[in-house]
Amino acid sequence: MTATWDPPNTTDPILSVRQILALERVLAGDPEVVAGSAHLDRPVRWVHVAEAPDVGVMLTGGEMVLTTGVLLAGDEHKQAEYIQSLHRAEAAAVVLGLGRAFPAPPDAMRRAADRCGLPLVVLHRPFPFAELTEEVQSRLVRRKFAAVSLSESVRTALTGLITAGAPLQRLLDEVAVHSGCPVVVTNLAHRVLATAGERSAVDDVLRDWERIARQAGGSAGDGWIRAELGGRGERWGQIMLCGHRGDTATGRLLADRAAEALVLHRMLGGGSAHTWEEQSAQSLLTDLVSGVVPARQLLPRARAAGLPVNRRTFVPLVVRDAEPAQLERILRLLGLPGLVAELTERTTAVLLSLARDQDAAALAAHFAARLHDESAGPRTVVAAAGARTVWDDVPVGLREAQHVADAVADTAAALDLPTVVRLKDVHLRGLVRLLRDDPHVQSFAERELDGLLCGNGTDQDLLGVLRTYLATGRNKSRTAQLHHVSRPALYRRLEAIQTRLGVDLDDFEQAASVHIALLAHDAQQQ
Template identity: 25%
Template sequence: MSPSVAPPLLPPLRRLLAQPGLHLRLLTMETDLPAGALDQPVDWVHSSDLPDPTPFLSTSQMLLTTGRQFTSDTTTDAFYTGYTERLADLGIACLGFGTEVVRDGTPDALVAACLARGIPLVEVPYGTPFIAVARAAGDLVAELRFARDTWTLAAQRAISLAALRPDGLSATLSELSRQLGHWVALFDPSGALDRVFPRDAFTGASASRSSLDRAQREAGRMLRRGQRASLSVDDGAETLSLQTLGRRDQLRGVLALGGRTALDQAGQEVVTSVIALAGLALEQNTALGRARGHLRSGLLHAQLGGQVELARTISAELWGGFPVEPVRIAVTEPPPERLDALTEFLELRVEERGGHVFYARAGSSVVVCVDSSAGPLLGDLVGFGLHVGVSDPAEYRSLPRALAQARQALERAQEGEPGIVAFELISRQGVLAFLARTDASEVGRAALAPVSSHDAAHGTALLATVRVWLEQNGQFGPAADALGVHRHTVRARIGQVEHLLDRDLSSFHARADIWAALLSTGGIPAT
């Protein structure tokens, strides 16, 4: 990558010291100072002869003094040490000593104290007014700000031209990476890495790869919250900047940048313009996705209507065909605010696994068809906080039955936390167990009402007796043992139940009907 390097926002100390006409002389040798001491920025020049000027200073400033505070009463090593320690703790960029005003030359003790604390110390000759140093620093700041503004406009123009290329989004992100000298990554609505620039940014770079992994984790958290947000993270190796794309509750992804230095205001302005362009491009892709969604829904209805070959031909031209039989059908009902994110996620999976996944909307539901190799994809749907029902394996000619199975499984899944329920789980429990989760409960309560009303009015246990009796296959002895009563008592109670229900419970049909009624009302635990 050949970055279009942006000029710094503030002049480095080295450049100020080299300004012609100032005749500033560095008294602390660069080799004796901390690395980069002369490259730190200078944002202002201030003069003061106070013993403690730090309340009136800020970080990255240059302090000028004539030394009036260094009187005969204060010129001790302890005073110089305390003076320079306060300046170092504040983080000033440089100390300048004006000679021939109060005293000749710069005190050796001050030079030693500055060296001990790593503060660059320069001598300002009598012929150089302090105002000249301040003016020179101001001119450098103005020059760099103009250069920075010029770079920002040029960078934004280059990025805007990149957006006009055939693959505008990729070209825009690639140009952003080149202009800033940072890597740029785009994460899709599911939090998966969609693309990264430069494309070889992480080849053999373990530290940067770790930063990308950190960015992906943070992007996933931002997307799960479903709100527009920005985030800056310093992971030790690099500084990361993340920004969601899209509207609240309709996030299209996250843009992430990483580099060894944080973005300044000019860099942030360039990123802001890219966020607007990327958001627009993703919105356009979403509009196209909606059109494709309508076509998918039409193909699903064609399949359900038996026109499998027609649907297969159209799908093959657009998405690589249908999954190979036998297939499983999954159904989920996402909330409206998550529908777009879910369909975008599925669209990306279709592109990645053409011919293994097909999906379509059916009313408020999303129907997903997968072959055996794409089954793990269904587990990703739970990450959206969804309930999912899955059919048994089926041929396309049995698609309506498979869809019905998936819907029944979805009803069961919606009874608990988000997760997947397969139809085979329901079928293993049997038909009667399913009655407890259908509208049969009202019918069951009505069928048993004469017995339950009698129990409530007279304090009897006829309903519990008939339940235990049926569990014991209609045998009076075992039922009596289970209830702790005499078998004649059980026989009498069953006779009373038959009278109340006006039914003969000696037949299998009648017993099965009462058992189903008990089960549908919750009178028998489902197995």
């Protein structure tokens, strides 16, 4: 039976036995695979015409040998030994032209080729071997040149991005364009650090990431091609092309060029002060807080990042004035699974993922107490939203925790706050912050504080005193202590404030009005 073949991939830097047999000139010889059909995807390095029985000693591996077998006719032992010698030399395949020496496929060669797993192809019609060698050699040269050209093109593009200080994501986007498939960067624990490619395709890959990643392992089957990331004898991750539709050799080339660029990017600092792990968490939590991407679409990313998500209780926290590295260390010490990401210069989000039978409130308090015990600073605030058992509710919880943290940010030292601050603890501050964008509230704040909003240093100092004085419930001793001034000095400043604003701060209603205006003013500055 004559085989049928798929057309060769012209972007492949090498040719396989299968692709050579699909060439028009070869098809003219009516090829038939009579043995070793399971090995037709072997790469062919060269095509060699040889009639010598001991041709195997002249080969270096990867050759397709063309022969008429004229010196093998009539001797089955020589025929079998000929196939075995080619197998020992790691030849890619042998092509036998049927004719005077062998009018039909020889059984001895066929049996030996089947035992060795060496593709044996016979040509039923006369065929000029010189045409085939010329065709294949020229194609191999062109493809090798194309491979070098592609390699240099990718390297140049990625190097240019690194030189320009591009972030990791920009490099991966470039790799995804060249590979035409999702690109995933992981650490050694298979946790996803970054992705690129068409969003729906990436989500399909991440949906069952742990199983897929471990199943793919180190193989390049089914278009899963990976390259190790590391340097100086130490591995720290890998980049994977997921479902690459092109040939394996091109995929490996792209993965290798990408790996080289990522290692260089990391060595040079990656254009960011954050590690890739931190950037991954930051991207995920920022997307959750913003609400631009539906939470359900972010679930595969969270799972792939190593956050437990099945039947869990999620505790959204936002911490002001603490280092993300410190928060991550405390989570590890307490054995609490979670993600940590810096949202702004002073604000860090922490998303805890707890088992359903764990006490979420107690563990959040334990985390906050440990943070305060480490002398994180008098202004450090741990704000929390209520625990969520549904993933879709996490974004609302994070925004609530952020709102609480921002509401007390500027007066944390003056307020008697609990270890974990919640919405019920911010009272009027929370309401005013929600209304900060209302034009009427903005106008009210400007009108009430007009005498202190000139913007010079003295005004800023007086505003700070006023803020503390009102936040402490008009406690003069506490205010003087916090501002490191004597009582007489504080009295002079309070008198200046009342004169500037034209109010009597001993009058409850006037003090309350100024307090609300100041809360609104501070909220508008955030």
